[in-house]
Structure formats: C-alpha cells, structure tokens
Amino acid sequence: MAEVMAQVVPQQTIKLKDCDPNFVKEVIKAGGKNAHICFQCGTCTAGCPTVYAMDYTPRQILRMVNLGMKDKVLQSGTIWLCASCYTCQSRCPRGVEITSLMGALKSLAIKEGVDVKNIKGPAFYNSFIDIAMSNGRMFEPMLFLKFAMKSEGSLTGAAKAMMKDAPFGMKLVMKGKMAFVPHKIKQSKQLKTIYENIKKMEGESE
C-alpha cells in the first residue's frame, strides 16, 4: 500500500484548455464501451496486480479519460502495464469495462504513434498483429525478432536482446515447441480483405 500511496501524483490544477472534451467519445468508439459511467470508487485500483508499477492508478486513468486529459493518458505507462487480467472489470460495481477501456487506450496511443521511452507495449502488439495478419497464425521466432527490432530500434540493440533470450529459445527448440517454418493459412487473402474493409469502415464513420 505504501508503494501505491507514494505514487499518488501531487495535487495540481487541471486546466480546461488542456483537456479535449471529445476524448471520452473517441475512447468509447475505440472499444472503451461505458467509460463515462465511472463513479470513482477505486475498486479497480484495489484489485489491480500491476498497480505498484503504474504512474497513474486505474481509477485515476478513468477520471482523466472523463476529463479529456488525452495527452497525459496516452503517454502514461499505466495502460501498457495492464495485463488484461479482467480483475477490475469483473469487480466494478458500475459495470465499467475497464480492461476493454485499457485496450482502447492502447489502440489510440498506437494509432497516434505515441512513443514513450522504455515502453515496449506498442512494439509487442504491432509485431504480433503484423504476423497474425500476414500469415493467419502466430510464428514465435518471427515475433521475437520483430519485437526486438521494433523495441530496441537498432540492429545491434535487437541482436543483444535476442542473445539474452537465446537460451530460452533454444530450450523451446530442443523440446520441439518452436516451429522453424511459419504456417500460412490457405485463405490468407481473406484476412487482407477483412483488414481493408475495416480501414474503409473507419474512414466512413469519421
């Protein structure tokens, strides 16, 4: 608890001119469902397993979303520390879909190209989706490689990160749990069409 308390941000004036009144609508559209009905009880924060490492607690993030503090929210480390465990969402007395909200916030940060130092979440999710959409199935060696390239930002950095994980990768190979060739689904073209349709639909509704 002391750990959490120590991280409560000092009181500061929130200036309306820094807030985006449309932010909460944007978040809801991105899958954030019912973020606007939060009544600030803090049950989400109380049950969160990763709150000790967060810069803002989940309850604070909800308040900030509703106040329209877009930049601070999308640049927070909190959203990337959400492990999607659904504890907060299961316990919320208002039925706020907080895990879905965190997902929506991550997607907005990725779309806006927010780049925060030492935050590797965007690199992970982007690498994952790249592979899932081109092959139709995951291919772990490529995921490790892409993630290392994207998160380290340089070839030497990626090589260093890969070396660190190499013993683990080797163990998986020895146990026959790591494929050497990707499995591409027969109808991978369908996924391409689906992705294009989604982009078109998003364009239409704006």
Add this chain to the structure above:
Amino acid sequence: MKIGYYPGCSLEATAKEYDMSTREILKELDVELEELDDWNCCGASAAYSTDYMLSLALPARNIAIAEKAGLDVLAPCPECYVRLWKTNDAAKEDPKLLEKINKTFKGTDLEYKASVDIRHPVDIILNDVGLEKLKEKVKKPLTDLRVVPYYGCVLVRPPRKNSFDSAENPTSLDKIISTVGATPVDFPMKTKCCGAPLILADEDVMIKLADALFSKAKELGADCMITACPLCHMGLDGKQTSIEKAYDKKIDMPVLYFTQLIGLALGISHKKLGLDKNLVSTSKLVKSFSAAPK
C-alpha cells in the same frame, strides 16, 4: 459428442503438450474433435490493443467456419476462449454488431450468424462428460499428490452469462483434482494474475507476480501446479529458471496442464501426454504415476 476443435496458435507450438494431452484425454472420454478448417489466429490481446473491429472480425471468421461445419467450438487456450465467446455472445445479443462484423467480411464468402456456442474443455469435462464418468475412467488415482488449482485470469474472467464457474471463487479445477484422486490445495491466489501477458514487454513485472504464486504454493506444501492456460504455462513453467535466478532461490515446481494431470490418472503414457516437453522436470510425478512408456 462431437465438437469443432480450435487449437489456437500456442497449442501448435509452445503449448504442444497441451494439444497432445487434450486430444488424448478427450478421446478417452468419448469426445470427438474435428479441427476447424483453415482457422486463423484469434488476435489475442494484441487485436483489441490495436483495432477494436479487428478484435471482433478475427474470432468471428473462426466461428463462421465452425457454423459452416455445424459444430460448436472448443477452445482450450483461455485467451482464444475469451476472444471467441466475447465476440459471439455480444453478436448474439446485438444484431447491429453482427451486421457490422459481417460488413468486415464483404468480398469474401464468409458469413457469420453467431449461431453456435463457444466451449472450454474444463466446461466439457464438468458438464458434458461429467465427473462420475471421469471417475469411472481413472486407472491410476493420484493419491497423496497435493495440486494447486491455478485458474489464472481469463478462464473465468470476465464473468460470462451462464458460465461454468465463478469469477471470484472458481472450483471446477478443484473438483477435477479431487476426482482423479489427488488433493486440491486450498490456494488463496488461484485467480491472481501471474503476469505472463507482460512476458516480452515487461519481464520484471512478470517475474515478481509469478514469484508470489510460487512462494504461496511452496508455503502450502504443493507438489505441483496445474493450469489451463498456455501463457500462464509459459511464465510459470517456461520462465521458472529466470525467476529462480532473479531471486537466487530454488523453486523446482512442476507446472502441468490440467489435461496432463487427468491423462496421468487415466493411465495414458507420459510420452503421449507430452510430459517430457514441460521445461521444469515432471519425472518425479511420472515415476510415481505414469503407465509404462511405450
């Protein structure tokens, strides 16, 4: 009974032993699996963290394939399971959402009706096979084995309408452990997140969370832990040596898929259950309970 099998990506690779043991025990329990043709990745947490509609369309394509075959869907990986049921249950209740999902399929021959059900093997064993039948099939009761029923997160969360178990105090794995003759450890952290979703993006957090589970399991005198989740397994089994290194201690706790535990009790050989594929050695358990290897 017959059901459409959606292994998901993990079960083809890092969770191969989960696939092997699921197929073996369900065959023994007279559940016929028909693998869905040309299934795709469900998108996991990455899809809804990058694009909301994509997180619905990817699961829906798989369900549409099952519908064409006239089968319900069985998804052993809890992350796949939650992505599939959340999409499907929402589309069943909201015709507008269903229409929107079908709009993403424009230009393909896919049609999604949200007409079948999404099931998990724990649910099938409890409610279709039944614990009585499971008990009848036990050849080698796992007497005196203290097992932690570790549920993790998305097997039971978020709460699903008519779910097979409680989100806050699930008991299905406890019941399975008792039925195969072992002793379920009363584990207060049974639904506490192990941190494995952050395995690549933030390993330190994962190591801290997983270590807390092991400390509690050790304190309670557990012989092994069981899980139904490939990601939990990757953290707890795969990264156990990293946790030992980080805290400079020995853990040495076998982590089995619940299907491997059932398989041992059903007298299926350890090779067929992939018990040699777990990274933390299961040889002690195998020596005590396994049928002679073929």
